[in-house]
Amino acid sequence: MKIAVLGGDGFVGWPTVLHLSHQGHEVHIIDNLSRRWIDTELGVQSLTPMDSIQERCRIWKEVSGETLQFHLIDLAREYDRLCDWLRDHRPDAVIHFAEQRAAPYSMKTDRHKSYTVNNNVGATHNLLNALVETGIDAHLVHLGTMGVYGYSSVGAAIPEGYLDVEIENLDGEKKGMEILYPTRPGSIYHMTKSLDQILFQFYAQNDGLRITDLHQGIVWGTHTDQTRRHAQLINRFDYDGDYGTVLNRFLIQAAIDYPLTVHGTGGQTRAFIHIQDSVRCIDLALGDAPQTGDRVKIFNQMTETHRVRDLAEMIARLTGARVAYLPNPRKEAAENDLIVKNDQFLALGLTPTTLAEGLLGEVVEVAKKYAHRIDRSRVPAVSAWTRDIATRVVDDP
Ligand code: USQ
Known part of the structure; x- marks a missing residue:
């Protein structure tokens, strides 16, 4: 297939590009390099040293013999260039990662809130609009988030996108209907992914676009089989607050x-997935495209759930680290349970990589190797969800 990876320079985008290219697909990266600019804005850098996207593509060619093409396009601001690109290249599939993905960044200031909404919703809508305008029947695979569901504990498993409900009509008869699971986003960032869902629902219903939305949990790990192949193919690794x-x-x-x-x-309690499984899931979703006229296909892209303090205590046991319980900069439930259905990916053949599989140590090794690049003062999470909370957040434990 000819595949466009929008946001192909990012944390999940880059390993996805390599995985798909390794499988023999013709892969085009479309990216505005905004993630690199945000590093500059914040004055932080990836723990791992990242080369330019052009250099990464050159190294991949050397290692694999496969060509990656990079196109500098800003989806939210360059609608006409996006349409031209689609007309010129006519992709079979488009994978859409091209959104600002950090909840704390989206809550930083009023400017960051506006940027995140304008960028994310603008990019998604321009893409949908452009697919209709150019008449290109590409399968659109979008990276969404588990966070659209919210974390209210009702003791029931979260289904994959849709909920069967019963409502009473005017004659008092109970009628069944299927609705998008009600959203309850916990940040401006998660809200943009909730808005994306409505855009997808409309364009699938009105224009017959073929869309898959992946509700992904928190990704962990850094290497995949392909990023391991050369030091300069290394993935980015964010450690800052x-x-x-x-x-x-x-x-x-x-x-x-x-x-x-x-x-x-x-x-x-949150849902987790290893970066290697994240990449596999995208591949599995590509092979399971909806037909024209189908509803949006929604997968829960996660493999296990864990409580944050259990993770901290487990890592403390493994490494001898101390645990600091800090004032929470976020507005979120102090405690929640989470049960998630992920039957569709399991049925498609996903074999989950779990925390138990020794890969935690690999991440610690990578971190130790590049520890000299870490600015300890950038570790605390200081973006507060409200002004009240900001006054309570402690900078350094
Ligand atoms: N947390 C801590 N200590 C920290 C950092 C986070 O206790 O140092 C807590 C947070 O308060 C939160 C939980 O850990 O309760 C998860 O925070 P996170 O920063 O790991 O994840 P989140 O902000 O939800 O966002 C990340 C990605 C986002 C993705 C989402 C999936 O940045 O792109 O969509 O995970 S999910 O969480 O399932 O919605």
């Missing part, structure tokens, strides 16, 4: 002898 995600943060904190930064009581 805005972009680092919880498990990877705990692992680097353990590696540099920094107390593990648990928010509140650490009672938040």
